[in-house]
Amino acid sequence: MNKLEVNNLNLFYGDNHALKDITLAIPARQVTALIGPSGCGKSTLLRTLNRMNDLVAGVKIDGDVMFEGSNIYRDVDVKQLRMRVGMVFQKPNPFPMSIYENVAFGLKAQGIKDKQVLDSAVEESLRSAALWDEVKDRLNTPAFGLSGGQQQRLCIARTIAMKPEVILMDEPTSALDPIATHKIEGLMDELRKQFTIVIVTHSMNQAKRISDKTAFFWMGELVEHGETTQIFNHPLDQRTQGYVSGEFG
Numbered sequence: 001m002n003k004l005e006v007n008n009l010n011l012f013y014g015d016n017h018a019l020k021d022i023t024l025a026i027p028a029r030q031v032t033a034l035i036g037p038s039g040c041g042k043s044t045l046l047r048t049l050n051r052m053n054d055l056v057a058g059v060k061i062d063g064d065v066m067f068e069g070s071n072i073y074r075d076v077d078v079k080q081l082r083m084r085v086g087m088v089f090q091k092p093n094p095f096p097m098s099i100y101e102n103v104a105f106g107l108k109a110q111g112i113k114d115k116q117v118l119d120s121a122v123e124e125s126l127r128s129a130a131l132w133d134e135v136k137d138r139l140n141t142p143a144f145g146l147s148g149g150q151q152q153r154l155c156i157a158r159t160i161a162m163k164p165e166v167i168l169m170d171e172p173t174s175a176l177d178p179i180a181t182h183k184i185e186g187l188m189d190e191l192r193k194q195f196t197i198v199i200v201t202h203s204m205n206q207a208k209r210i211s212d213k214t215a216f217f218w219m220g221e222l223v224e225h226g227e228t229t230q231i232f233n234h235p236l237d238q239r240t241q242g243y244v245s246g247e248f249g
């Protein structure tokens with residue numbers, strides 16, 4: 001089943017035609033990797049999936065993004081959408097508050113006050129983000145005291161706490177060292193059982209290791225998409241072949 005379907009999507013930043021007639025299906029409970037050279041439109045496409053580009057001045061979008069059959073640009077409330085389609089950014093961005101408060105933040109904003117409910121949601125989210133054991137004795141200390149890799153897992157926990165259906169990740173490990181990256185990649189293997197994940201990555205090895213499907217972009221076009229093994233081992237287009245073999249990019 002497809003969780004998201006992008007149909008004939010065009011996006012312009014002023015005169016810059018950044019996404020050109022993109023049609024892409026994103027299957028549920030799989031990891032879809034968006035790859036391609038810098039400036040090809042990967043992050044722009046990712047941001048169209050929860051309408052983050054709406055915040056950019058001068059942006060024009062046509063075409064459809066369907067989320068379980070509803071057009072997110074017509075039929076869906078943006079606030080609701082962003083709860084169902086969460087996002088993790090390139091740089092860990094914890095709030096200037098405690099570890100506990102970071103994870104509970106969204107739930108409290110929804111009006112949840114019951115301490116037991118909050119405590120168990122915080123624990124469950126931190127466990128799902130493979131961080132609980134490292135922080136359970138220091139939940140009330142500032143999030144900024146965590147390492148970069150721990151901060152990124154905290155941001156994942158904060159996203160998970162809202163019980164989204166889709167998690168968008170924009171180069172979530174590019175600011176992390178190899179050990180922290182390895183932890184997040186291991187975590188994604190668990191997360192895919194529960195969530196639909198779309199990840200932008202510059203690392204072809206990462207795309208190969210963690211994704212089920214890969215989409216290759218080139219100057220705003222979606223050149224090719226399919227099973228990750230096919231894209232890397234038997235690409236159909238020469239541009240994909242050149243990129244995945246490291247000839248350019």
Ligand SMILES: Nc1ncnc2c1ncn2[C@@H]1O[C@H](COP(=O)(O)OP(=O)(O)OP(=O)(O)O)[C@@H](O)[C@H]1O
Binds near residue numbers: 016036042
């Ligand atoms: N907020 C913005 N305002 C204007 N133009 C933008 C904006 N964001 C991106 N662009 C332009 O849109 C095009 C696609 O950019 P985008 O960031 O989506 O590419 P990308 O493939 O994610 O690149 P990178 O790998 O370098 O992050 C580029 O030409 C970029 O300059």
